[in-house]
Amino acid sequence: MGSAQNYELPCKLNNPDLLHNLSFVHGEWRKSKSGKTFEVVDPGTGKAWTECPTNDASDVDEAVQSSQNCFEEYRKISPRARAQMLFKWDSLIRENKEDIATILVYETGKPRAEAYGEIDYSTGFTWWFAGEAERIQGSVFTPALPDRRVFTIKQPLGVAAALVPWNFPIAMILRKAGAALAAGCTMIVKPSPETPITILTLAYLADKAGFPKGALNVLTTDLDKTPELSEALCRHELVKKVSFTGSTRVGKLVARICSDNLKKVTLELGGNCPVLIFDDANIDQAMSQIFALKYRHAGQACITANRIYVQSGIFDNFLERWNAETQKIVVGHGSEKETTMGPVTTPRGIEKALALVSDAKSKGAKIHTGGHKVSGKGGYFFEPTVITGVTPDMDIASEEIFAPLCSFLKFETEEEVVKAANDTSMGLASYCFTKNVDRLWRLFENLEAGMIGLNTGNSSAAESPFGGIKQSGYGKESGKDVAVAEYLISKTGTFTLEGQS
C-alpha cells in the first residue's frame, strides 16, 4: 500500500499487493502535485481506513499526455491483442475476487454477497468487450455511379475520460473501460471520492494484464476538487470523449462543458423508475424480483424501484407480504455474515432519506415500517422503510430516492398507471408484471424508458444495451456494437475506379 501510515484496512487480504492508495499514471503510483490527501471512509463504521491523493486541475495535463502518448501506440495494436489483454484482465479480476469483494465492502458498505454479485456482473463486461474488440466493422456500399466505390472504416477516437460513481464502482468502470480499451482508446478514470481503492486495484490488475503504460490512468480526488478536476478533464483538447455516470444535475454540466468543444459524451444519469404490478401478475415472481431490485445496495442503484404501483385487487396482500419480508432484513456491516442490507454509502444519503420521509409524512403518507436512521450503530445505517399513500406532489415520488425507502401507490387501470409512470422527466428503466401478453407488449411500447423489465427486476447485463432516455441521459453502454461505437469515429471513403466499363 502507498503512503498511508495511520490507517489500516480492518481485515487482511490474501494478496496485499492489490491494495494501492496513490494515483496511477503511466504505470506509476503517484502523489498529487499539491501533496494533499483525503480520507476513504468505511460506511459501516464511519471511520477512515486509508487516504488518497487530492488531485486538482494542475495534475490533469500530465495524465492526459500519458494517455495520448499511449494512444498513439495502442491504436495500432491488433484487435486480437487487445482482446487478449482484456481476457487476461478478466481472469486476474476473477482470480482476486475474494479480495476485491473485501475492498468493495469497506468502500461502499454493501454486504459481501452483493460485492461478489457486483464482481460477477462486472466481469461480464471484460469478457464481453474482449469479444467485441474483434468485431469492429466498417461497411461497403453499392454506389449510384458505376465507377464509384464507397466504404466506411471505424477507428478509435482517442483519449477518453470516465467520471464514475460510488454505488457500483467496479461495474461502472469495467463497463466504460472495457468498451474503450476494446475500441483502441485509452482512458483516464476519475473515481468517486468514496470509492477510489477498488478502481486502483483494477488499474493494478490492468497493468499486470499487459496493457501498456498510460492505457488506463486513474486520478483520485476529494469532493471539493471533483468539479475542478472533472472540468479540466472535460476541457482538455486531447480528451475526445467523456463518459459520465451520476446525477442529472451534474450530467447537464458535463454536457454543457463538453459542448464547447463538441466532444462526444455518454451520460448515464438519474432514474425515477416506476414498477407496475397488475392484478394478474405472478405475485411470488413480482415480490422476489422487486424486493431484490429495491434493496440492492440499500436502494442505491440508478435503476432501482423508485415508485411501486400496485393494482387495487392485490394491493393489500402485496403490501402485507412486502412489509413482512422487509421486517426480516438484517441491517449491518457488509462484512458480517448475517447482514442482508448494508449502510448507505455517504452521510448525505442519510440526510436525504430523512428529508424524504419527513416531506412524505407532512403531506399525508403513512410509514408502515422503518423511517429512521438506525440508532446505536456507527456508520450510515437507515431502516428499510415502507411507505403508502404516496402522491405525486411528494418529493419521494418526483426525486431519485437512493435509499432503502419503498414508496407504494395504488392504481385501477392500465391507462391511468401508464400515464402516472411516464409523468416524470426521467426515463431510465421501468418494470411491469402481468401475465397478459398483449398488455406486456403494450407496456413495452408505451412506457417511456430506455430499459423495460418485463416480469423481471433484473435487466442489467453485458449483452444488453444500458442507457436511458429523457433526462436520464443518452448513449448506450454494454450491448452488441452500440457500446463500443461510443468510442469510435467513422470515416467514409469514396473511390473512383478506372478501367471498369
Ligand SMILES: O=CCCC(=O)O
Ligand atoms: O446504478 C446504476 C447501475 C446499475 C446497473 O448497472 O445495474
